Amino acid sequence: MRDFSDMAAQLAEHRAEHPVHSARLPTPFIWKDPSSLPRRPWIYGRHLLRNQVAVTVAPGGVGKSSLTIVEGLAMVSERELLGEWMAKGLNVWLYNLEDPRDEMNLRITAAMQHHGVRPEEVEGRLFVDTGRERELCTAVQSRDGVMIVKPEIDELAREINDRKIDVLIVDPFVSSHRAGENDNVAIDLIAKEWARLADQCNCAIELVHHTRKTNGTEASTEDSRGGSALLAAARSGRVLNRMTADEKEQAGIAPDDLTTYFTVTRDKSNLAPVGKRTWRRMVSVELANGESVGVAEVWDWPDTFDGFDSKDLLAVQNAIDGKQPRYSDQAGIEWAGVIVAEVLGLDPTKDKRRIKKMIEAWLQSGALAKCQVNDGNRRPRPCLEVGEWATQ
Incomplete structure (x- = not known):
């Protein structure tokens, strides 16, 4: 166990680096006219909010990376590609820690082609990096506990401020640190560091995360892999679930249809009402180089009488x-x-x-x-x- 004086010194150093308030505590509350209070700075739907962390949770292979790519394109092109409202003039940074740049280029190009987004609409506003070219490690863990890699956080802050990034999407969260994902103390420290970064840079940060195995049952954000501290630190959480065979039958989709249909459900939100689930599907887009790439798009549950009068x-x-x-x-x-x-x-x-x-x-x-x-x-x-x- 670490010496208490050592822990106290580290706490003092942490408070010096992250001052909360210069005034003496406690601070008295001063009532203001409600009409004069600033509105919450939503950026994308009721999921992304400035100064806050949001989490997207999904099983593997559902389409979470493709979904966030289309959402990023929607934000920079200022078009409701998936039916969600967004603020204007946003810059988005996609930081994928698993796929190589060639794969990201294929996915983004296919999404732009399918949704009709022109190159000039994303130029200077969409930024893409991969963990294959530059790893991202915000925290490491040793026998003495978890330690935030401050130079990495400072570098992220500089890039976000220099490029005027409004939304940073990190995919997946597990690849952004070197701590035990089941260690709630470690995950809490890391998640709160992301929240401080969002607050410091006046941006929204989306952390994409995997679910644990649910044995075929529908997942919720509570089924995210590892410690629950990540979701607790987020102000918005949503979960993706693949359409079941029973739902396919109800929707009139042929059993041999291999298209991936999935729901997006915002089931954890501290600052907005929990949202109803919406449907998305992955469609195959053919590129001029002969590649076929999956792209996320809106899909509406069919009405019983669609096509009949x-x-x-x-x-x-x-x-x-x-x-x-x-x-x-x-x-x-x-x-x-x-x-x-x-x-x-x-x-x-x-x-x-x-x-x-x-x-x-x-x-x-x-x-x-x-x-x-x-x-x-x-x-x-x-x-x-x-x-x-x-x-x-």
């Missing part, structure tokens, strides 16, 4: 009228959904859930109605008939 309902009613098909989807070819599928050009097996939702919606609206019809053994079976006829 009142005349389609009228066609279904005409097909059902007088037949009294069975209500239960267990009735095989006698199920009403078989008629619906035939009229609307759907597959009664692959689109079964969607057809069932349509039938329930038409029952609620009165366009269809339930009736009881005796089968061959005189047992009553629930069937469907036309209710209120649709008008075009």
